[in-house]
Amino acid sequence: MPRPRSLTPTTLATAALAVIDRDGLAGLTMRTVAKEVGMSTMGLYRYVTDRAELERLVVDLVLSQVDTAPPDPAAPWTDRVAAMVRRLRGAVGTHPSVIPLIVAHRHRSERLLGWSETLVGILKEAGLDGPRRVVALRCLLAYVIGALQLDHLGPLAGPGTSVIADLPEFPLMAETAREARGVGVGAEAEAEFDDGLAAILRGMECGHRP
Template sequence: MPRPRSLTDEQLVAAALSVIDRDGLPGLTMRAVARELGIATMGLYRYVADRQALEVLVVDRIFGTVDLALPAVNWADRIRILMERLRAAADAHPAAVPLVLRHRQAAPAALLLIETMLAALTEGGYTGTGRVVAQRTLIGYLLGFLQNEHYAALSGTGTVTMSELAPERYPHLSDTAADARTLSVAEEFRRGLDIVLRGLGG
């Protein structure tokens, strides 16, 4: 292999995301990323300490694509917009969702997102431990939704199977599963977020 050229974080992350998007998360290895870059595997360690450090760079890139410039609307609508943008950023690389869940607090770009969310909550009157709970509730909703969206999708076999359960034994479950199959991901996210924000007074 030729001597490794100088690489930027942008090039490293682009290569890692190419591997993830093409081969899924199990395909993300230092060897695979090095091959994507056209360098020797050991050469990659000149730029990143290990796979975990590479994963953090990937998550930082995903969060970094979120536009934090929010319109001058009320605090709850700003959070709605921010949450929609967050979900869209994660959805752009669905195989990387487990990395988002795992490294969300290690990525510098995530800290800016949290700061933006906390600013909106502060405007909404949240301070102290109330703000802590509100922020964690919103993040919990987002992370839970991403897990459901990508690992228990409405179009998946699990929902189909439940919709075919014997209604005399599982009347509510079979009926709800049938309704779930008619609901788009975007609508489910929006309506669920509305419930959370109503609970927060927004």
């Protein structure tokens, strides 16, 4: 097997991401990535110390697509927060299998820290400070991650909804499931995400008013 003359962090991350996109996160090993770039497993250790470092490279690659620049300062703060949230969702949603890695390595990602810094700046301008700002940041990040995980692993409008709709022992959930069949399907998925985000932002608005 011919050995590449040199590998850059981006080349390695791209190869690892290709493995994840094709085989899922469980398929990511030093061996599979080495095979992807055409070298021996031991040879790969000349470029990364372990799988954790490889994971961080993947996280950096995916999050490199996130725009961290502040949105239009003339826009309402809720619109600016929504814009930042959609940016993160757009970048991460392209590679949903990577989400667990982003959660695990989020504190080491400069791009995610940059995104968070911009978002926190908007929250500060809106008057959220101290613990309220902490909760707001965590809530928004959790919403993006949770929504993407649900879409990827078990859409709320998927087969599970039909099963719940036929359970007489849970009448309220059955009724809700029947309603859910037509919510968030196809093109409406974006609208469902935006509706949820709007609800969170309304809560933040109420929470920081004098």
